[in-house]
Amino acid sequence: MRALEINISGYRNLKKISVNPGSGVNFIYGRNAQGKTNLIESIWMFTGARSFRGAKDSEVVGFNEDFAKLEGKFFIENRKQNISVFFGNGKRKVFLNDISQIYPTKIIGKFRVVLFSPLQLSLVSGGPEKRRKFIDAAICQLKPTYISHISSYNKILRQRNALLKNFCLDSTRDFLEVLDEKLSHTGAILIRERLNYLELLKKESLRFYSEISDNSEIMDINYIPSFSKNISYESDFKLIKNEIMLKLEKSKNSDIKSGFTSFGPHKDELDMFIDGKKVRLFGSQGQQRSAALCLKLAEASVLKESLNDSPVILLDDVMSELDEFRRNYLVNKITNNQVFITDCNSDMYKKFKNGKLFEVDNGFIREVHRI
Numbered sequence: 001m002r003a004l005e006i007n008i009s010g011y012r013n014l015k016k017i018s019v020n021p022g023s024g025v026n027f028i029y030g031r032n033a034q035g036k037t038n039l040i041e042s043i044w045m046f047t048g049a050r051s052f053r054g055a056k057d058s059e060v061v062g063f064n065e066d067f068a069k070l071e072g073k074f075f076i077e078n079r080k081q082n083i084s085v086f087f088g089n090g091k092r093k094v095f096l097n098d099i100s101q102i103y104p105t106k107i108i109g110k111f112r113v114v115l116f117s118p119l120q121l122s123l124v125s126g127g128p129e130k131r132r133k134f135i136d137a138a139i140c141q142l143k144p145t146y147i148s149h150i151s152s153y154n155k156i157l158r159q160r161n162a163l164l165k166n167f168c169l170d171s172t173r174d175f176l177e178v179l180d181e182k183l184s185h186t187g188a189i190l191i192r193e194r195l196n197y198l199e200l201l202k203k204e205s206l207r208f209y210s211e212i213s214d215n216s217e218i219m220d221i222n223y224i225p226s227f228s229k230n231i232s233y234e235s236d237f238k239l240i241k242n243e244i245m246l247k248l249e250k251s252k253n254s255d256i257k258s259g260f261t262s263f264g265p266h267k268d269e270l271d272m273f274i275d276g277k278k279v280r281l282f283g284s285q286g287q288q289r290s291a292a293l294c295l296k297l298a299e300a301s302v303l304k305e306s307l308n309d310s311p312v313i314l315l316d317d318v319m320s321e322l323d324e325f326r327r328n329y330l331v332n333k334i335t336n337n338q339v340f341i342t343d344c345n346s347d348m349y350k351k352f353k354n355g356k357l358f359e360v361d362n363g364f365i366r367e368v369h370r371i
């Protein structure tokens, strides 16, 4: 999978531009506030998802423009395909191969992208909910049916919490038992899927981390269920379900007191270690950044295996806090995917052996040819 040509007009500060990216690394440099992240965001928009910066559709239209237009030619599913995205009047309109789509989200799953931006650092340094969200979103990319399991789990959880808050009658106790059975069943489905996915992710991220650190550091990842210490990758569905049931039963009285379900997949944690120390607590800035980056690269690798096609990798502002070796690794060693990397530092391109170079200056983009 790769972008062949991207035409942009009226998008944020970007001028009317046309970019022909290479199939390998595309290194985009420029001073602060010139439009590098805007370019990355515009490429992201072809996925059909919302802006990764949390921007509303009306906010990506240039300040003095009425609408923004993104037109791209891609190589997807072994053939050339076009995607166009228009933003105007606070709305988004999407065309796939010149056919208008009823909903903009209709194109989700066509152009696959894995993104790393400074916002992703919270994957390592933030609270456990960031990591749970990351795994769940990554599984959804592989198995769209997983979304319905998450929604069912959340629905049952909301019902159980509402019941706990108003707990008084004996009849409520019977209903609680019904909900506990449902919650542990759906919860076990989530845990089993997460464990399966993590096994694949772990293998790839450990390999990336070892390579990016020049084999000097070892990364590790562990899934920590909130409800039992007896769960591992080998645990079968039945065991997981039983463990959740047992914990729900044991914590029933304290849950009634707090009005909240205190154990289950919504409380599980994903611990990351470097050389045996928790990265979140003891990792340096560069180690935290490298760990988050390796998770994203691993996500792309797992996705590639399942799609039999490589997703495009977008790396925005990833270089700061990384040493020479790690920077060099990023621009020269990721060879299986089309990659877009931004950086403020133009010296980097001297070490850049393959791929294309682009300079972003005041919303203009020009390809820089090496002599």
Ligand SMILES: Nc1ncnc2c1ncn2[C@@H]1O[C@H](COP(=O)(O)OP(=O)(O)OP(=O)(O)O)[C@@H](O)[C@H]1O
Pocket: 011, 012, 013, 014, 030, 031, 032, 033, 034, 035, 036, 037, 038, 039, 059, 060, 061, 062, 063, 064, 317, 344
């Ligand atoms: N809707 C918009 N219309 C016009 N300009 C906008 C819009 N939204 C943002 N900008 C401007 O785009 C400029 C470039 O932003 P961008 O985030 O792409 O910079 P950058 O090159 O990534 O810089 P940095 O190196 O600091 O990350 C900013 O100065 C911002 O004010």
Ligand SMILES: [Mg+2]
Pocket: 036, 037, 038, 316, 317
């Ligand atoms: Mg930026």
